[in-house]
Amino acid sequence: MSGDIMMSSDDEKPIGLKRAQNGQNGHVASNGNGRPASDSSMSEDEEMPLSQASRVKSEPMTPVRALKRKKPQSNNSSSDEETPLASSPAKRATSGAVHMNGALQATTTTRANGKSAVKESTSDDEDEDDHLPIIKGKRATNGNGAMKPPKKKVKKEGEEGDSDDNTPLVSKAPPRQKRKMKKEESDADDESFSDDDKPLKKAPAKKPTTKRVKKEEAANSETPVSKKRGKAKKEEGAEAGPQKGKKRKKEEEEEKIYRWWENQEFHGEDNSVKWHTLDHNGVYFPLPYEPLPSQVKMKYKGKPVDLPPESEEVAGFYAALIEADHTKDAIFNRNFFNDFKEVLKKYPPRDGTKITDLSLCDFRPMFEYFESEKAKKKAMTSAEKKELKAAKDALEAPFTHCIIDGRKEKVGNFRVEPPGLYRGRGEHPKKGTLKKRVRPEDVTINIGEGVPIPKPNVPGKWKDVQHDNTVTWLATWTENVNGNHKYVFLAAGSAIKGQSDMAKFEKSRELKKYVERVRQDYTTELRSKLMADRQRATAMYFIDRLALRAGNEKGDDEADTVGCCSLRCEHVTLQPPDQLIFDFLGKDSIRYYNQVTVDQQVFKNIKIFKDNKDDEDQLFDRVDTAKLNKHLQSYMKGLTAKVFRTYNASITFQEQLDQGTPKNGTVQEKLNAYNHANRMVAILCNHQRAVPKTHEQSMGKMRDKLRGFKYERMKLRHALFAIDSKYKKEKLYAEDESDLDDDVIAEHEGQLKERDLEKVEKKFVKDNEKLAEDGKEPLADSVLKQRRKEVEEEYKRLAKERGTGKATLKRDRPTEKIEDAIAKLDDKIKAFKLQMEDREAGKEVALGTSKINYLDPRITAAWCKEHDVPIEKIFSKTLLTKFPWAMEVESDWKF
Incomplete structure (x- = not known):
């Protein structure tokens, strides 16, 4: 970095040497100086600020004076399509607890096809349930109760589709209508749409003179009216239709965002009904393997080997990685070769070659072929790339959405993971193991009764078809490496996911009422005569003050990662008079190293717990996660150790923002303050990452x-x-x-x-x-x-x-x-320069994990409004889609 750039003192220290302490909460946080593992919680696309990408538009909620040449708009619009998200006015006042609008009454209307449709209207009933489960029996509405049918967009012949997984399901503003409309067209509208769906239009008036029309146009238009009538007509035509000289991308059919947070008719929690109708096309399986050209073969002892497609595919998985660090790992190589030999037994080489030693295998010809194919793809013209993408999107299009209770919702992970080699995290004992191809016979789908059963996109039949409306997954299967159950859920921006997120943050926010009592009790129990109570209190101290995860028991075939309750004596070292040194592998095999000063009684307890124990013995041998969470339930319904982690992250973030944001600073200075607060949370929660390989570049x-x-x-x-x-x-x-x-x-x-x-x-x-x-x-x-x-x-x-x-x-x-x-x-x-300082300071900290999982998004939304910072500079398009319910808080909202 150039010498004239001054870096902030604290943030420039290596992460392992940093310590962050929050005086109000008593949090002590620091980061390890060991080798941090990569954090993959959030992709680079998700980190990209929206200021560099297309922005999500929204319609204004405030009344607007009707203008002569104004685009028609509905008076019941539920999305702010005309104002930037960063500056859109808050829709309702909120207090300490989240205030929800009145519940919507359900009334029945009859559609042309004879089927009943649900129409919603406001009600005075309110529900205080914090868990916000799924709304019962509601169809997609526009916010005031009218159903909004999907509108098809007319496209020019030859236009290609452009799918964007991050685009929220919002309807685009209708095209500008001509001033004069035929009666037949109006009648057609009356037949196909309800009154609420029509744009606001004035009654037909007498045709004004040309001179008056021009004056009104000049008054109402943002751009000056052309003096030439021909040019004016040309401009008006350009506004109504596609602009000449610009290629327009085909847009997916989109519906209004389902504003579930404005409705309080929610189901109960666990085994309640989550939906009434569910229709989808299953999951998208990767296409069958295509054999390599006949001249591309792996070699054994220097001679080409003629492998059948099944064995060649597995060899290709390893060949693609021969220049990566994975193939330099002994465990990875051992696991791969064991599985490769099993495949070779079932599908042996056609030429009879016996493969018994991995070191004698030469995968270089296959690797070079893969690299050449990558180069060809990179060298494609933009038109060829668009054509390739359009073909891929066309194959996947039927699987991207489902219909749930009459609403069109995006599906999250609709693609089945292709076969490959398991890479794991850190020192996972199964890295290099073959991930087998998932087939329809392995997958159970969940769908509504009476709807057609979807046909898989590859040959085969579903393992099972069920109709369980008490769960929200669409499909499930068991992967072969760790035996984990994989599920397909709705996308992050769906109503079901949104309610789950809001319930989580409301639960952690509710903890504010009880946290002092919990702290008083565990502080008292640190001196309890019952060893189980004393151990539980000490574990609670660590979970609260250090934001440690609770931890669960691990099997022999799992990575040796631990949490608070599963700490072993070797993981905690006493440093008299009052310091503890933690050193263990946490979630995703990320090293947690922290030297902290603790209460004298806590130090004494750890010394007692370690007495007469070996390094491999459990530190808390009378406490487990289940017992701890059961104890916490006595304070507050639904309280678990995980809620403490979310609470401490959000409250620390709120306090750091309140203390560190410069009121009269520039936008970049405020963004630096925001990222600094986020870094403090990331350090508290041990959200480390290895310095990116591309950082110096x-x-x-x-x-x-x-x-x-x-x-x-x-x-x-x-x-x-x-x-x-x-x-x-x-x-x-x-x-x-x-x-x-x-x-x-x-x-x-x-x-x-x-x-x-x-x-x-x-x-x-x-x-x-x-x-x-x-x-x-x-x-x-x-x-x-x-x-x-x-x-x-x-x-x-x-x-x-x-x-x-x-x-x-x-x-x-x-x-x-x-x-x-x-x-x-x-x-x-x-x-x-400030931006460079911020990039350098955050090179070893993963900020995305906190934004997605631990920081209440309403803190960010309120902070942006209070300090006039565009939220697109902080939240990616994915996060804006995930948290639409958080965008409407007042600027004075606090966690």
Whole structure:
């Protein structure tokens, strides 16, 4: 990192040396300095801020004055389609506990097909149930009770579909309607839609004069009205239909978001009815294996081996990894080869080769073939990639959604995991084991009674078909490696998942009422004469103060990971007079290393618990997770050790934000404060990750970008000097940019030149592709040569300016504009330096896990509203889809 960037003191220390203490909660948190394992809780796509991606639009809830040329909108819209999520007004006031709107009364309407449909209206009844299970017998509505049928979108012939797993099911704003509508069209609308579904329209009025129409259009339109009627008509047509020159992607059929959080008619918890009708197409199985070309074969003792497809597929799994770290691991290799030999027994080589030694196997020919195929795919044109994606989306489209109680909901993990080699986490004893192909005969599906049974997309029949409306999974099977049950559920943004999330955070929020009593009791019991009570109290101390997981017993064939109740004596070391050193593998084999100061009585207890025990013995031999959770139930219904972890994470986050957010800071300074608070939670919960392999490369790119800003600022200063030498004496412009000497400038200009030449070539190819699509002649090579020549001449000019202290801009600008541009660059440089500090500080901490699982999203939503920070800079599109219920809190909401 360039030397002129100052890093924040605390966050720059290695994670293993950091300690974070929250004075109000008594939390002590620090991070291990051991080798952290990778955290895969959240993909890079999920971490990408929405400011860099397409934004989710929403319709305003506040009344808007009807305008002459306004797009028609429904008065019962339930989504804020016209305002950014970051600045949308809160819909209702909330107090300490979440206030829900009145329950909706169910009334029955009859549709044209004779089937009854449910229509909802408001009711005065309220329900205080915190668990918020599934709403009974409700169909998708638009928020005020009217059913909203899905609207098909007319597409141009030849348009390709574009599936986006992160896109919420919201309806797009209807296209702008013509001012004059035929009576027949209105009648058709009356037949197919209810009154509530129609856009608000004024009664037909007398046709105004042309002059008056133009005046009204000018008053109501954001853009000036064209003087020429032909141009105005052209613009109006462009607004109503697809814009000329732009390719529009085909959009999936979308429905209104089901605003379940505004309804209080919920089912009970466990074995209650979760749905009444459920229709889906099952799961998507990976396509059958395609054998490699005949010339691509693995070798044994230097000779090609003719493997049948079943054995060749397993060999290919290993071949694809031969340059990865996995194949350097002895356990991985042993497990793979044992399973490979079992497959070879069943499907032996056709040429009779006996394979008995992994070290004599040469998978290089297969690896090279896979790499060449990757290179071919990467070299595809954008049109070819789109075509390939469209074909893949078409195959998967029937499995992406289901119909539950008349609502269209996205399915989460609808794809069955393909076969491969199990990689596990950390030192998992089964890494390298063959994950067998899952077939329809292995899968049980859950579907509503009376609906057609779906047919699998590969040959075979379902293991079983059941109709259990007390569970929310759509399909299940048992994987062969660890014997775990795999389930297919609805997507994160579904009503069922949303209610589960809200119930979880409300449960942890409710703990605020009881936490002091729980702490008083376990503090008293630290001195209990009953050893079981004393051990339980000590375990509770660790769970509360250190946010440790409760932990469960592990089998011999599972990774040796532990939690609080399963700690062994070897995992805790006494450091007199009052410190404990924890060192063990936690969930996902991530090392937990923490040296903490504890109460004197806790230190004494651990010493007692370890007396006369070996290192392998249980530290808490009279406590287990079940007993601990049963004890916690006596304080509050549904209270478990896991609730404490969620509570401590959210309350710590809220306090860190309240203490550390600069009220008058820039957006980037506020974002840094937010990420710092998130890091404190991640350290508390031990959400470590290994420093990404691409971190240094990423920081290098950021340094290059910062240098680009400085270079641009230097050129602007030199342009001022060329206009008027008096600017050389002004303090703001006189000093040169740091770390920009002639060599650095020459290197930077060289990089810019390469980039510009690459852009020229890409644009040339793209232009020719477009011309070919339109059936026109491609551009001549001389056009490319001319464009390259212009770039070369521009950088020759820049080279001549180097070292002169003067510069000429591509286009003339007044000095005021140049001064403004320099001021903007100063702000941009300052914000970018803060961004670099934040990236460096968080390189060993996984922030995504906290956002998804432990931090109440309403804290973030309220904080963004209070401090005018766009929520898209914090929540990815996936998280906005997952937590729509959290976006409507008031700015003063607190956890």
